[in-house]
Amino acid sequence: MTLDQLGIGDSFVISHVTAVGEIRKRLVDMGFISGATGTLLRRAMLGGPLDLRLGAYRIALRSDEARQIVVAGRDA
């Protein structure tokens, strides 16, 4: 399952990132690595960016990027 397929309020654990190059560097630098946990808080309207809590901070990213992050569900 990829990050963009989660429902609002779902918690997740990151499995790995399928992106390559610049996008992957950016994601990894921002903490999207195996084992990181978080929650999907909300989505902007009309398919806009996702608002996540990742560890202790909040990150916004587009569905395009979220689609390249593989996650597993997690009981909050």
Place this chain on the structure above:
Amino acid sequence: MRSTPPPDHHPTPVVALAGNPNAGKTSLFNALTGQAQHVGNYPGVTVDKISGFATIQGHRLEIVDLPGTYSLTAYSLEEIVTRDFVLKEKPDVIIDVVDSTNLERNLYLLLQFQELGVPVVGALNMADEAERKGIHIDVPLLSKLLGIPMVPTVGSKGTGKDALLQAVLDVVQRRVDTAGRHLNYGPELEDRHDEVVEALRSDAVFSERYGLHWTAIKLLENDQDAVAKVRQEHAHADLVLDTARRAADWVSKHFGKDPEVVIAEQRYAYIRGALREAVRTDPKPSGARDPTDTVDAAILHRYLGVPIFFAVMGAVYSLTFLVGNPLSTLVERLFAWLGELATTLLPPGILQDFLVNGIIAGVGGVLTFFPIVVLLFLGLSFLEDVGYMARAAFVMDKFLHLFGLHGRSFIPLMVSTGCAVPGVMSARTLVNPKDRILTVLIAPLMMCGAKTPVIAMLCAAFFPKHAALLFWCVWLFGWLLAFVLGFAFRKTLFRGEDSPFVMELPPYRLPTVRGIAQHMWHRSWSYVKKAGTFILASSMVIWALLNYPKVGTWSQDYDARAAAVQERARQALEAPGIADEARALIQKKRSDALAAIEAEKRIEAARGSFAGRLGRFLEPVSTAAGFDWKLNVALFSGIAAKEVIISTMGIVYGVGDTNPDDESSPSAPAPLRQRLSADRAYSPPAALALMIFVMVYVPCVATLSVTRKELGSFKWPAFMAGFTLLLAFTLAVLVYQVGRLLV
């Protein structure tokens, strides 16, 4: 392996301040350096370099503020500047400013500095916030585990700054050695790493210049910047790169993931281990909610988010004009007074005319809007520093993305509604060069502080009943045009992949007064500089173009006409038994007639000048849009600065200076307004065409200049001038011709 400068490398120790964005680096920098700061540039790039001095125990330290970065990969300009500074300038110590409420991610950068082999001290900033959140850090233990001295600080209050400087001093004076250890990446990685290090050692000069340990890691990560450096500077580049590639392939096969990912995971694993031992977090009382989350539930609400955004922007603008208009009037009165002073002190002649109508009018006209621009920047700076701008980018990203723009384009566009000069400069935050150039090209299409008085006056003159509504429509038109053009450019000239949108939403924090003031001042200063340089120079040039050559022979004897008017009035006033009302009426008619003659004379003078001739030359073409030679002259002067359009119009319409006794607002000199609406050559469609032309055509010289500086080439401002002129004229002609058919 570490490349350290010899002990006397820097006479005054250089301390670099680094850290994540939103970690409070700027507040800490202010606390350490006090008032005296110097803003410069990193060589070759448009990133501000801010430096200052701090003193501890009689020792002076130079503190350099590095840009905020998340990592030392070569992803963005900020990161490249940071690592180049560390590699080339070799600061004596780096202070890494860490957000104590967000340790895991902030320490990721700290580890990378350690990899670089440069002495690091950690400032555990926002210590008060961490305590409030129940995060208890065993600082000595954490320091020991990471091998780096750490000091808790509260940058906004200055707490801990002495202890921090003491720790820095200890490192500088070699009482503490921080660079001795580096993170162990596990045996497999360490072996591959050592192989690459060995290959690198084959060039002693390179080894001296760059940290081997760090370069080896970067090569394993396939960091392009490191690869380029090796290729350019290492004597045995092929050997090194070959070794690195083989090592990287081995790691990929062994771990089933790229070395880049493996190394990142190792860093995080190491950090987690250290945090597990040294940090204890109180469990959150059930039901307790972070204030940031509570506020965001409303601000980022799926359906309320956008309306709230418009409301916030509306509030900022309303306040700006509410407080700014009276202040503008004050500035205007000041310059009018200066003009009068010059008129009385200097004998009539060229110098007086030059000073009063050239310089004071020109520069004064621009600085009149300074209060409004400053207030707008104050509002925007507050929103940025409190953390709202990131939310605005979140809410508006979809919309921007539809037009091919990046969420980060948003702030430059907002800033450009005040002035495009700092607006273009804020485009630096865009990582992708295509996004950046695109944003710079469309930013000047906004209605800026300079265009505002022109548009406002035209609205009031030609559409008195709906002036305010029309004004805001034109304002929106600027945004619309920017988006549409951005979209068009994205599809044609700047095709390519979309840059990723991965943005941190920082917790809401109350900014310090000093922080906002500095932030605001930094931008406003560009506006003042613009006035002091370009506008001053341009005012002088335009004055010359409008006043020379002087008329040799007048087309009619104006003096005789004026004398005749005086004579008639004198005779009328001598009539016996004349009532006071009649007397006043005769006097008024006399001054009106004299003013009209003066005006005709001035218009003829303007018509014969260089500027007038240019205007007439363009007339055959410009009439398609409804512009006569007078408007052409005014628009030409607007290339200097858009505000100048109004004062030039005053001159070519023979109105001269704004009447200081006039009660009207700074943006609508009544005599000019009356003259315009009375001139039968102008009509609403022509006025509309004019407004659109003013909004779109060639950006002012200051903007063009800053564009050249930011994008590094003359071709961009040239392109900008060209396409805006063409687009503006096309739209103006369209509006005028269609308008004429409809009206």
